[in-house]
Amino acid sequence: MKILTALAAFLLLLFLPAHAPHWLDAVPPVETEPLTVFQGSFGRNDTVASALEEQLSPADVHRLVEAARPTYDLARVTVGRPFALALGPDGQLRAFTYGIDDLRTLRVMRQGDALEAEVLTRTYDTRTAVVSAEIESSLFATIDATGEHPQLAFDLAEIFAWDIDFNTEIQAGDAFRVAVEKLSLDGRFVRYGRILAATFQRGERTHTAVRYEGSLGAGYYDLEGTPLRKAFLRSPLRFTRISSRFSRRRLHPILKVRRPHLGIDYAAPRGTPVMAASDGVVIAAGWSGGYGRTVRLRHANGYQTLYGHLSRISVRRGQRVSQGEKIGAVGSTGLSTGPHLDYWMSLNGKYVDPLRIQLPPAEPIPEEERAAFGVARARHLALLQERESTSPPTASATL
Numbered sequence: 401m402k403i404l405t406a407l408a409a410f411l412l413l414l415f416l417p418a419h420a421p422h423w424l425d426a427v428p429p430v431e432t433e434p435l436t437v438f439q440g441s442f443g444r445n446d447t448v449a450s451a452l453e454e455q456l457s458p459a460d461v462h463r464l465v466e467a468a469r470p471t472y473d474l475a476r477v478t479v480g481r482p483f484a485l486a487l488g489p490d491g492q493l494r495a496f497t498y499g500i501d502d503l504r505t506l507r508v509m510r511q512g513d514a515l516e517a518e519v520l521t522r523t524y525d526t527r528t529a530v531v532s533a534e535i536e537s538s539l540f541a542t543i544d545a546t547g548e549h550p551q552l553a554f555d556l557a558e559i560f561a562w563d564i565d566f567n568t569e570i571q572a573g574d575a576f577r578v579a580v581e582k583l584s585l586d587g588r589f590v591r592y593g594r595i596l597a598a599t600f601q602r603g604e605r606t607h608t609a610v611r612y613e614g615s616l617g618a619g620y621y622d623l624e625g626t627p628l629r630k631a632f633l634r635s636p637l638r639f640t641r642i643s644s645r646f647s648r649r650r651l652h653p654i655l656k657v658r659r660p661h662l663g664i665d666y667a668a669p670r671g672t673p674v675m676a677a678s679d680g681v682v683i684a685a686g687w688s689g690g691y692g693r694t695v696r697l698r699h700a701n702g703y704q705t706l707y708g709h710l711s712r713i714s715v716r717r718g719q720r721v722s723q724g725e726k727i728g729a730v731g732s733t734g735l736s737t738g739p740h741l742d743y744w745m746s747l748n749g750k751y752v753d754p755l756r757i758q759l760p761p762a763e764p765i766p767e768e769e770r771a772a773f774g775v776a777r778a779r780h781l782a783l784l785q786e787r788e789s790t791s792p793p794t795a796s797a798t799l
Contacts, residue, residue: 438485442477455485460493467515472506524583530786532577539566559609559620560600562630568642575601579783597780610777614769625773627762632678636743637666662751663744670711670739672730676721677705685713692734695727708742709733
């Protein structure tokens, strides 16, 4: 734990975390008595009591925790989050701060004989950036080559997940362009915000996504207002490859006999998250012969899906799941030669090829919101026409 004795160090305590905050003009007057300031961060299995045991008595820790409880429960400290403590010449607590997250800081200060707690809130600086590139090998590698964070690849793939299978349908020469919010604190990039608009050119076809927030919630739509979201994802995995396709007569790699393989095998590293392809109910979750650890889901309109050879299962029978929710992880259980997902789909009891079936659409924009959608479409598409540089920062926003 770092120890500071200068009065200036106490200023750090008033607003944590210490990435050179710009909030000191809002700091109340500081006492002039000499203070000792301790700074540190919570480690694994740490509690407030264990982290401060050398500075505060158990009774003082209890008073601190109880003073903070109506505002924030200090029983929920997070590994790696910073804290600071100021003690007066008498060894008594003068102030304590805890960085709850990037935007919130708990501050407990002595006022007379009492301790008073409050949560101080910051806001992100938000600006819109335009990022574009031509695919060379994969979306993930291309995003990385532009200097952007890989999370942008996941976010972009999630938007087009119903129309593009990023495991099988991406080729060199395809291209994308995206207008995305970038959130920063004190000039330091923290994370991406909303993708406002995007295009993905695949061969002769260009897919367009426009964000619209209406009565149905936030979603992405094409130029005509048709939702990109479909009843089923094109793939229950992200960024993998197909190792075996739907076939009526496939040579089984272990049994060495030809028999139907009415599903898709996705090769992926062990532990890769497996997502529910659609909203549904878990009708089976456990061991299923040659499939090994398996999850079966029942969906609306007579559809069912099966996810086999899992290394672990994250759901239970009877549980309702949402599209995109993690239901397990890729493994190699059962009759399997290596880590992969065996994914099957059936309609009214008959197995169908998940890559070829025409899936039902999602609910469209209500007619009374068409005009509002048109305004949002024009505004967001205009952002895509800007040069590939960040626009001037907008007003700060907490998202």
